[in-house]
Amino acid sequence: MSKTFKIFKSNFSPLLWIRQNSGDIVSYLGLVLCISVFSVTSGGRLWSPYNIGLILESTSVYAMIALGAMFIYSMGYMDVSVGPQLGVYAIIMILIINATGSLLLGFAVILVIALIAGFMNGYVAVWLGVPSIVTSLFLMFIFSGVQILLMERTGVNTISANFNFEAFLRPEVIFTVLAVEILIVGYLFNYTKLGKYVKAIGANEVTASHCGVNTTFWKVVAYLAFGFTVALGAVFLLARTGSAGKGTGSGYAMDIMLALILGGMPLSGGMTSRLRSAVTGAFTYVLLSNGLTLSGVDVTVIHMIKAVIFVGVTLLTCRKKYGVLPR
Amino acid sequence: MENKSLLKINNMYKWFDATQALKGVDLEIQGGQIHGLIGENGSGKSTITSIIAGVKMPTEGRMFFKGQPWEPSSMASAFDCGVSMILQEANTIPGCTVAENLYAGHISKFRKYGFLDSRKMVRKASEKLADFGVSHIDAAGLVDQYGFEDRKVVEIVRSLSSSTELLIIDETTTALSHEGRKMLYSIMHKMKEEGKAVIFISHDIDEIIEHCTNLTVLRDGEITGHLSYEDLQKDDAIERIRFLMVGRDIGDAYYREDYDSSHEEEIALEFKDVSVSGVKNFNLQLHKGEIIGFGGLSGSGMHEIGRAAFGLEKLASGKVIRNEQIIKSPHDAIRGSIGYISKDRDVEALILSGDVRDNIALPSLDGLSRFSFIHPSKEKELVEAEIESLNIKCYSGKQLVGTLSGGNKQKVSFAKWTANDSDVIVMDCPTRGVDVGVKQSMYAFIAEMKKQGKAVLMISEELPELIGMSDRIFIMKDDKVQKIFERHPDLKESDLIEYMI
Structure with missing residues (x-):
């Protein structure tokens, strides 16, 4: 190959920089664009204190889970079981709270289940030699089944928790929890073996294992980390609604995926995975729904508009950044 | 004409x-x-x-x-x-099948009533292969x-x-x-x-x-x-x-100049009765400060031996031992300070979508980390030192490896193991697709490794570099070692070829 880059720091090329960071740039532009367009079209309602609170609440759950999902998506895997998992966790927490009055016990129980689910997602796929999407689908069906079973047992359509979740809805609490999570995940993702290894596995699993990375072990660790964030997200989801039913959590798996894509996360994972995708993506995603509704767009066409925006963003961010160069 | x-x-x-x-x-x-x-x-x-x-x-x-x-x-x-x-x-x-590969882009020639006449395509492909005297490749496979x-x-x-x-x-x-x-x-x-x-x-x-x-x-x-x-x-x-x-006179020094094939007594890597794919009961002792070369055609079993040394192959019997530890996986191998340079550089050795720093540091992260924490500046320091000592041409450690030229990619592949200070390095076709200038610096580098007491297992299809660099050369054919040559100034390619084919 005759293409030697002879670019030194002295003649830094802005063009090249833009090209290498196009994904980030587009995702930030998307967020800024959403904010500015909707600020105008919503007639200022976007910035009403009530609406800001609403956006923050719904973004926080997405962002909390998306941050953990980064570990999975960086490896080039995906997870479709999040939705029913959230539903089951919410119901279990309500049942435990109503029986014992302890949220902590409820959280402890679902955390254990979430970690078991994470372990299955990570280890069983490797152990049985099936693609991880298979175990993920398996878990999705199991959790959906459990969710329906649990609700049939209660005999009502929705059950409510006898618990005051007000503290969890205070913006400063949401902000603090999210900030702490960003710090922890950011640290793990950028400064520890876990983060470096999951990116390497996503970029080239053979090379990673040739470099001494025990890929099975780190896959399981990544799924466990994800499981933790799902449990955390479940608490804040429950805090928002205070109740749960058969439909709780449905659609979350796809929402998380869309949020990550809107945030510039390559679906194939790998070295270009950036943590900010989770946060900017979650904000952009929530803003899209919220802003379109506030702007008076008919609910029936919102999905169509989202589809168009989604395809546009994907074209700009998720295409292969560089092809196989002929030599 | x-x-x-x-x-x-x-x-x-x-x-x-x-x-x-x-x-x-x-x-x-x-x-x-x-x-x-x-x-x-x-x-x-x-x-x-x-x-x-x-x-x-x-x-x-x-x-x-x-x-x-x-x-x-x-x-x-x-x-x-x-x-x-x-x-x-x-x-x-x-x-895809061989035939489909041969006619990729010209499939429409075999259209029959809108369907693909794959039998005709396979027949044509077989004929074409036969024209070139290729008989061992099945067009339908x-x-x-x-x-x-x-x-x-x-x-x-x-x-x-x-x-x-x-x-x-x-x-x-x-x-x-x-x-x-x-x-x-x-x-x-x-x-x-x-x-x-x-x-x-x-x-x-x-x-x-x-x-x-x-x-x-x-x-x-x-x-x-x-x-x-x-x-x-x-x-x-x-x-x-x-x-x-x-653009300058590179001088005569190309391969190793010395004919001193002495080495330390300590065994760096040992194969004990190893059977892997076709190779049966293979034994080898690689000493510190020794360069052992493996020559042969690509199906001779020599590549498998290299892979086995790094724990990449499942052994049918026997064991590969380093410092009294049995090597069963690349993880074991790296813990035992073994490095492996794959011959399939772009697929196995490098993460093309990763930058130079990520690639070079990857095997060293385990040693670099403290309670799993990796200090960015330590990582940078480690990598910058390798970029400089191997003279890797890149605008910074942040350049993507996929955009480097072949020789520089290979240097990155080398640097991974020098950064980790590996004591045993297994190299499979270390100079494949690399130009003279880079080759020369790599040979000098390998010679330097010997002086530092490192052990090198060099597998190559290029006989001159085996003769030029190795203390001992194992020539392999049909999964067996046919002959072992000692380092000698009069050793010629023709001596070796005889045992290869």
């Missing part, structure tokens, strides 16, 4: 972003020529040929093919007009079942048709087995006899001198010299070519 001009390039320039790859190149290819192109990695050889073959567009300059302006829009259209190219990288389509070398043969057969007038061979011979090379050479000479032309890119100067009718040398996107057939046959041809390529 007629001397009509087949292809003419006038004043060609090519820019890639801020990089100038070609600076006003003029070149003329005549019928009946095997025209060699040589130059260091990044000198512009592949850029020229990929422009000729329609893969890329020149930024400036014109080309004429058989007197007509030549502006191919793609490789397929160039192929239809009689210009085809065999690439350096693997270029077969996985998951999946291309994936064949090794790298055989897939390359499939590519060669694909790239040729009766209308091919100009064949471009881009560093293909290093990827070929011995038989494959012979086949390719005979194709080249046949084309020459027929008054057609071949552009032949190779890093192997001996190969160029043996087969080319003339040679053009490139450096940094400019032509630095032409050598006629007579020039190539002169005694000083090699020195002259090297000088034109590198």
